Amino acid sequence: MATALSISAGNCGKERPCIELGSYASIVKDVFGENLIRSCKFRRGNGYRCKGVRVIARAKKWKKHEYPWPDNIDPNITSGHLSYLSHFKPSTEKPKPVTLPFEKPLIDLEKRIIEVRGMADETGLDFSDQISTLENKYQQALKDLYTHLTPIQRLSIARHPNRPTVLDHIFNITEKWVELHGDRAGYDDPAIVTGIGTIDGKSYMFIGHQKGRNTKENIARNFAMPTPHGYRKALRMMKYADHHGFPIITFVDTPGAFADLKSEELGQGEAIAHNLRTMFGLKVPIVSIVTGEGGSGGALAIACCNKMLMLENSAFYVASPEACAAILWKSSQAAPKAAEKLKITAQEHYRLKIADGIIPEPLGGAHVDPAWTSQQIKLAIIQTMEELTKMDKEELLHHRKLKYRYIGGFQEGMPVEPERKRNMKLSEINKPMDDDIELELENLKKKILESNSATDPISSQAIEKLKQDLDQEITNAFISMGLQEKLESVKLELSKASNDQPNKPPNRHLKEKVDQIMQEFQHNLARPGAYLGLKQKLEKLNMVGRFIELKERSEKLKAEINQKVPDELKEKMKLLKNAQEKLSKGEAIDKDLAEQTERTKQELVDFLKSVGLEIVGVTKRNVAPPPPSLQEKITKVNKEIAEEIERVINGCRSWRQS
Structure with a gap:
């Protein structure tokens, strides 16, 4: 009941008013609507008393707020009663389209389809085949693009300005919803929303980070970065749900806890740590759903759960890729590499058994069809809650403890062969x-x-x-x-x-x-x-x-030489080769054969130059002089080779002149 008091005070006699330090007054409130006037006595600090001061207090009329829902609501009725009690209202305006950098080729193809349709409407010609072909190409390109996304591209989708917020999903999946406010410690943080809602007639406690749908809302919501008041507000609602037996559903979509000086003074780390400790002791099922990005401890403070589900294009990380790249590579341009190394995607978390399931999204992201995405979230919640509600309190606590005990676990004493064996320093591993x-x-x-x-x-x-x-x-x-x-x-x-x-x-x-x-x-x-x-x-x-x-x-050079060298010269080269073999065996070579070998080498050089080949160098071996008999044969062979080469050269010259 809201009550307003009208108070008046004044001097009702010849004596002057004497309200001083140490005085006291008794005021009778009119709670029944009657005028009650009482004289008040004030005690002066020096012991004198004065009368005549009267205080009138009267309660003004107040308006009673009825309970927003009737006792018995027909589940088939879709209107006629208040469904949602919250300041948040679904947006009636269509959001402005935002194109991500890797989506520009798709936008160009879509513009071409619109242009062809416009030409068909203006000219009246039939362009149905061309439009159908372009639409098929667009659908195939869309499918190829969104089935092979890189981690940094999935993160950009998770940060999309038009991505549905937590309250959008809550309004789509609940039949009734009442938002609850305040941490009972001095402040109501708008970055975290809490409330009770029903899904298929069952009541749940909803807690989540709330981003804005435009710049004004983002500033009001502090870009979904909670202060310690927000985490204490979430903690109060968790204890309330634990007391009344409501299962808890948390939605994670935050870049991290607000890291300003005032938040640190108010105990940001203590608030997060208190939430982590308390959530492990709650005796009701807890399901966490990562709808956008989950940044470090600011996300984990409401995500210590029995089951964690992630949307297909969501991300969960200990540090943002931009911050990681700035720390490790001293440049934000390495953010794609950092995103790949951090394993931030839902697929990687599911492979590492951090996430327990992946909720599908439409091609293009959740902002393409928010209602369909919300229904997929609703189905996942119902299936998960059916599994968890079958457990008793002790099983729930044990299940929650084991989930986090298994993360990053290893077994000691078992020899495991490394994937790569390297005998080097750790700093030079790459x-x-x-x-x-x-x-x-x-x-x-x-x-x-x-x-x-x-x-x-x-x-x-x-x-x-x-x-x-x-x-x-x-x-x-x-x-x-x-x-x-x-x-x-x-x-x-x-x-x-x-x-x-x-x-x-x-x-x-x-x-x-x-x-x-x-x-x-x-x-x-x-x-x-x-x-x-x-x-x-x-x-x-x-x-x-x-x-x-x-x-x-x-x-190629060998083949060309073999084609140009005459057969007679090849035969003489064989004789030289035989002489070389004899020399290698230690047999004596005569002087004539040695001279013939030298002449043959010179003739061979001249022949190679004549056919356009460049001689880089000729090596001369120090060999023992051949015996006289072999030298005569070498001289004879060299002479025949020289005559044959001269005959070939003369024949070539006469052929050119003719």
């Missing part, structure tokens, strides 16, 4: 050893040189594996540099352009995009000490390419 690379290059060089053909299966497999490793390293480098989204966008535009006009080369704007991406990639790659593994693999592949090129050139 730096390959130079000796290993040199050894691998030597082995690869031997395989290439020893192979009889260019398609040796062993060398081909090794080169193919090296290319695959290099492709993976380049992909990882693009992700860590934050260029993966730009690259995917360019790929999508290229595929779209090739499908529309197969024979037309890419336009100038697309080429500029590709050049810009490559310049940024090369600039980041050129930084000292960065991407050492990628640089060494590139050097290795370039060296292998040079080896293969040299081998192909030598084979």
Whole structure:
């Protein structure tokens, strides 16, 4: 009952008023609507008394608020009674569309569909086939994009401005809802909403972080970053639910607890720790649903539960990827790499057994169809609560304790082979050893040189594996540099352009995009000490390419020489080879054969120059003089070779002149 008092005081006699320190007064309130006037005596500090001061207090009329619901509500009635008692009202305005960076190719394709439809309406022509083809391409591109999202892309969807808030989901899944306020310690934090609602006739306590739907609401809600008052408010409602036996459903959607000086002075850490300790002792089922992003202890303070469910594009992390990148890599541009290393997605949490289930979202995110997403949340809540309500209080506490005991657990005493064995310092774990690379290059060089053909299966497999490793390293480098989204966008535009006009080369704007991406990639790659593994693999592949090129050139040169050298010269070369074999066996070679060998070498050099081949150098071996008999034969053979070479050269000259 709201009561307003009207109070008047004055001097009713010749004596002056004497209200001083140490006086007392008795006031009779009129609670029945009658005028009650009583004289009041005031005691002066020096012992004198004065009369004549009268105080009148009268209660004004007040309005009684009826209970918002009748005793018996027909469940089939959809109107005629108050369903939701809350200041929050569903938005009647359609939110402004917001395009994420990786969605721009889809928006371009959607604009083309709208343009074709507009042309069909203006001209009256039938473009149904073209529209159907474009719509099929759009649906396929949408499916391909949202089924292969990177962690940083899922985080951007979780932070989407139009993503439905906690109260949006509560209004969609409950039949009745009463919002409860205040922490009974001086403040009502708007960043956390609490209340009691019913789902299929069963009452639940709802607690969640509330973001705003526009800038004004975000400022009022402090961007869903609670102060200690908010966590104490949630704690009060948890104790209330535990006392009355209401199951607790919490919704997590916050970047973290508010980290200002006043919050720290009011005990932010103590409030979070108190919530964590208390939630492990509550004897009612607790289900937590991560609808957006869950930031560190600010999210965990209402998420110590029996079952944790996450929306498909939600994220839960100990530190935001931007903060992690700034700490580890000293640059926020490494946020995509940090998001991948932090394992923040719902899929990774489910694999690590932190999350107990994943709630599906429509293609494009929960903001595309909030009502459908809310119904999926409702089904998940009903199924999970059916399982938890079958447990008694002790089983619930034991189940909650074991859930967090199993996270990050390991068993001692069991030898486990590491995935990679490395004999190096921990700080150099990502730096390959130079000796290993040199050894691998030597082995690869031997395989290439020893192979009889260019398609040796062993060398081909090794080169193919090296290319695959290099492709993976380049992909990882693009992700860590934050260029993966730009690259995917360019790929999508290229595929779209090739499908529309197969024979037309890419336009100038697309080429500029590709050049810009490559310049940024090369600039980041050129930084000292960065991407050492990628640089060494590139050097290795370039060296292998040079080896293969040299081998192909030598084979080609050998074939050309064999075609141009006459058969007679080949026979004389065989005689020289036989003489060399005799010399290697230690047999004597005469002087004439040695002279003939030298002449043959010189003639061979002249012949190679005549056919356009450059002589880099001629090596001269120090050999013992041949015996006289062999020397005569060598001289004779060299003379015949010289005559044959001269005959061939003269024949070529006469052929050119003719």
